[in-house]
Amino acid sequence: MKLNIAVLQGDGIGPEVTAQAVKVLKAVAMEFNHIFTFQKALVGASAIDKTGNPLPEETISICKKADAVLFGAIGDTKYDEDPDAKIRPEQGLLGIRKELGLYTNIRPIIAYEDLLNKSSLKVKQIKDTNILIYRELTGGIYFGDRYLSDDGNIASDVCKYERFEIERIAHLAFKAALSRKRKLTLVDKANVLESSRLWRRVVKEIAPQYPNVKVNFMYIDNAAMELIIHPRQFDVILTENMFGDILSEEASVIVGSIGLLASASIGDKHAMFEPIHGAYAKAANRGVANPIASILSAAMLLDHFGLYEEAALVREGVDKSLKLHITTPDLNNKYDNITTTKVGDFIEDFIQNPDETNLN
Amino acid sequence: MKLNIAVLQGDGIGPEVTAQAVKVLKAVAMEFNHIFTFQKALVGASAIDKTGNPLPEETISICKKADAVLFGAIGDTKYDEDPDAKIRPEQGLLGIRKELGLYTNIRPIIAYEDLLNKSSLKVKQIKDTNILIYRELTGGIYFGDRYLSDDGNIASDVCKYERFEIERIAHLAFKAALSRKRKLTLVDKANVLESSRLWRRVVKEIAPQYPNVKVNFMYIDNAAMELIIHPRQFDVILTENMFGDILSEEASVIVGSIGLLASASIGDKHAMFEPIHGAYAKAANRGVANPIASILSAAMLLDHFGLYEEAALVREGVDKSLKLHITTPDLNNKYDNITTTKVGDFIEDFIQNPDETNLN
Ligand SMILES: CC(C)[C@H](C(=O)O)[C@@H](O)C(=O)O
Ligand SMILES: CC(C)[C@H](C(=O)O)[C@@H](O)C(=O)O
Numbered sequence: 001m002k003l004n005i006a007v008l009q010g011d012g013i014g015p016e017v018t019a020q021a022v023k024v025l026k027a028v029a030m031e032f033n034h035i036f037t038f039q040k041a042l043v044g045a046s047a048i049d050k051t052g053n054p055l056p057e058e059t060i061s062i063c064k065k066a067d068a069v070l071f072g073a074i075g076d077t078k079y080d081e082d083p084d085a086k087i088r089p090e091q092g093l094l095g096i097r098k099e100l101g102l103y104t105n106i107r108p109i110i111a112y113e114d115l116l117n118k119s120s121l122k123v124k125q126i127k128d129t130n131i132l133i134y135r136e137l138t139g140g141i142y143f144g145d146r147y148l149s150d151d152g153n154i155a156s157d158v159c160k161y162e163r164f165e166i167e168r169i170a171h172l173a174f175k176a177a178l179s180r181k182r183k184l185t186l187v188d189k190a191n192v193l194e195s196s197r198l199w200r201r202v203v204k205e206i207a208p209q210y211p212n213v214k215v216n217f218m219y220i221d222n223a224a225m226e227l228i229i230h231p232r233q234f235d236v237i238l239t240e241n242m243f244g245d246i247l248s249e250e251a252s253v254i255v256g257s258i259g260l261l262a263s264a265s266i267g268d269k270h271a272m273f274e275p276i277h278g279a280y281a282k283a284a285n286r287g288v289a290n291p292i293a294s295i296l297s298a299a300m301l302l303d304h305f306g307l308y309e310e311a312a313l314v315r316e317g318v319d320k321s322l323k324l325h326i327t328t329p330d331l332n333n334k335y336d337n338i339t340t341t342k343v344g345d346f347i348e349d350f351i352q353n354p355d356e357t358n359l360n
Numbered sequence: 361m362k363l364n365i366a367v368l369q370g371d372g373i374g375p376e377v378t379a380q381a382v383k384v385l386k387a388v389a390m391e392f393n394h395i396f397t398f399q400k401a402l403v404g405a406s407a408i409d410k411t412g413n414p415l416p417e418e419t420i421s422i423c424k425k426a427d428a429v430l431f432g433a434i435g436d437t438k439y440d441e442d443p444d445a446k447i448r449p450e451q452g453l454l455g456i457r458k459e460l461g462l463y464t465n466i467r468p469i470i471a472y473e474d475l476l477n478k479s480s481l482k483v484k485q486i487k488d489t490n491i492l493i494y495r496e497l498t499g500g501i502y503f504g505d506r507y508l509s510d511d512g513n514i515a516s517d518v519c520k521y522e523r524f525e526i527e528r529i530a531h532l533a534f535k536a537a538l539s540r541k542r543k544l545t546l547v548d549k550a551n552v553l554e555s556s557r558l559w560r561r562v563v564k565e566i567a568p569q570y571p572n573v574k575v576n577f578m579y580i581d582n583a584a585m586e587l588i589i590h591p592r593q594f595d596v597i598l599t600e601n602m603f604g605d606i607l608s609e610e611a612s613v614i615v616g617s618i619g620l621l622a623s624a625s626i627g628d629k630h631a632m633f634e635p636i637h638g639a640y641a642k643a644a645n646r647g648v649a650n651p652i653a654s655i656l657s658a659a660m661l662l663d664h665f666g667l668y669e670e671a672a673l674v675r676e677g678v679d680k681s682l683k684l685h686i687t688t689p690d691l692n693n694k695y696d697n698i699t700t701t702k703v704g705d706f707i708e709d710f711i712q713n714p715d716e717t718n719l720n
């Protein structure tokens with residue numbers, strides 16, 4: 001297969017972790033006789049530094065022409081600390097999601113057997129947890145009108161949803177549930193929000209088309225608690241943009257490190273693959289950034305194009321790295337010298353030679 | 361002291377747990393020679409059933425005349441499952457918060473030594489956690505304009521804040537931090553929301569007035585994770601209405617049961633005290649509801665009127681009940697016959713005779 005992949009490394013640890021995912025994809029191409037080409041483009045704070053724009057036109061056009069986008073991370077403390085900044089790195093990420101119409105963000109939350117003891121949660125609590133979060137990604141309060149009064153004393157944001165925005169992701173979530181434990185939980189705040197009541201209404205209307213999927217509804221406050229005390233009750237979680245942002249980062253505590261969480265952002269024409277973690281400027285260029293989230297995002301990319309065997313091999317490589325403690329410091333209390341690159345090298349080696357790879 | 365307390369029991373387990381708090385307050389009045397009078401009023405689903413209105417005028421007027429309000433819980437599954445219901449129990453709770461101007465909701469999160477092993481989190485993770493959440497309670501998306509298009513296909517909610525709404529609660533939070541570990545964390549989503557940027561700006565402006573308080577800023581998604589992996593880093597958390605709702609219910613996992621979390625809702629003229637848990641219709645009238653959250657809310661009421669010794673005695677009673685396993689099933693794996701009433705009786709006995717109380 002020929003795939004033209006746009007690589008948006010972004011800021012902070014973005015370039016380092018993305019480099020490992022690219023390395024792994026190159027090894028996959030080599031072993032399976034695919035032709036993957038990679039084209040870099042600017043986004044985020046680094047794009048602002050070079051062009052004044054967090055999402056240059058050229059980046060948009062490279063992404064639109066590509067078969068898929070591999071995304072690193074964006075953000076910089078200098079903008080976080082300045083609420084008055086008019087141009088912000090996040091506009092690059094939100095902009096590309098919108099430009100490519102990536103309305104469905106899929107975030108798997110899997111408690112790896114080998115990492116159970118790394119979690120803040122008790123092992124018996126999280127064992128066998130396997131959740132797929134379907135987060136709506138191009139609507140809600142992320143993209144509603146914003147307002148700041150001239151005197152700077154009043155500010156507002158609008159959370160708006162239209163029926164079609166809910167329907168299209170809901171169908172994808174129901175279909176995903178069909179091939180899993182056939183349970184779908186809609187998380188909302190329907191006891192307060194009109195937009196949440198629309199979500200609840202639409203999901204109730206669609207549900208009869210999937211008679212084999214059991215649907216339930218949960219308020220976001222309650223879900224934030226239930227996710228920790230009874231994570232195994234969840235199969236597919238469907239939710240709007242902001243609640244999905246909060247729940248999925250919270251869910252990282254189940255997995256043991258946010259450095260493990262991958263995601264796929266899917267639209268009708270385009271697809272982008274990105275770790276759920278941020279840019280962590282402080283950790284950049286120190287070799288400590290965990291590349292697994294980016295590598296697992298690459299595996300989701302392979303799946304997306306039907307390259308299931310390839311994706312499975314990448315995941316096997318990841319599993320083996322975890323089992324052998326070839327992991328960055330966030331997960332490692334056995335070896336203290338395993339760098340970002342070393343993890344990438346190990347998984348690359350594994351793909352080239354699955355039966356022989358060991359720590360070298 | 362003379363106190364006239366309005367009692368809004370509400371729905372589900374509300375009446376049962378509130379009855380225990382009233383019992384405890386009566387014991388306090390007796391032992392300390394105070395005169396507490398109690399006046400019941402309708403709210404929530406039970407008020408809808410009887411009057412068609414989740415917040416009858418009479419209830420508002422009783423609350424406005426009272427020195428304080430003791431609130432139970434509201435909500436009913438029949439409304440949760442009907443997104444089209446125009447009249448909803450939650451309007452009673454949101455209405456009374458607004459009518460009384462209760463803009464500051466204070467939610468203490470304390471890891472009780474005797475309950476450390478009840479948490480889903482590892483003991484070493486949560487030991488010594490002591491957080492005070494300051495949740496804004498009368499603004500934001502809870503009270504912004506709502507819209508539903510005539511064809512039912514578009515819905516929206518507005519999250520709006522004005523400077524004065526942020527200032528007044530921020531000052532209270534800073535003052536609270538001064539008498540604690542002198543750390544204040546503002547939780548927001550300033551990388552996306554205009555209203556969050558206003559919060560950040562105002563808190564930055566106020567901060568120099570409290571030079572002894574260390575201020576930091578955290579995005580809500582990150583905070584939802586940090587609360588679980590590093591809870592001890594927090595002292596006072598200040599946040600807007602919706603984020604406070606989510607974070608405080610999530611934080612219950614640290615304490616071991618949501619049935620332990622009390623809150624105080626304070627305004628310039630009025631004050632209301634309520635558990636953070638909901639109505640749990642399914643648990644109602646079975647004697648299993650944990651009354652501690654309501655009893656600790658009563659302790660916050662006593663504190664509010666400067667009755668510190670009285671409040672401390674109530675808390676001692678609660679501590680003793682936890683130590684002796686006089687607790688409802690959510691916390692008890694030793695005795696299986698401790699009912700809601702029995703917990704209330706035990707704490708009442710303790711107040712009447714602090715040195716001799718034991719399980720009877
Ligand atoms: C960086 C930020 C705008 C982004 C979001 O909130 O969507 C991030 O937290 C994420 O989850 O991808
Ligand atoms: C019942 C509901 C409207 C309420 C809220 O969201 O404020 C509750 O969850 C709470 O936290 O007091």
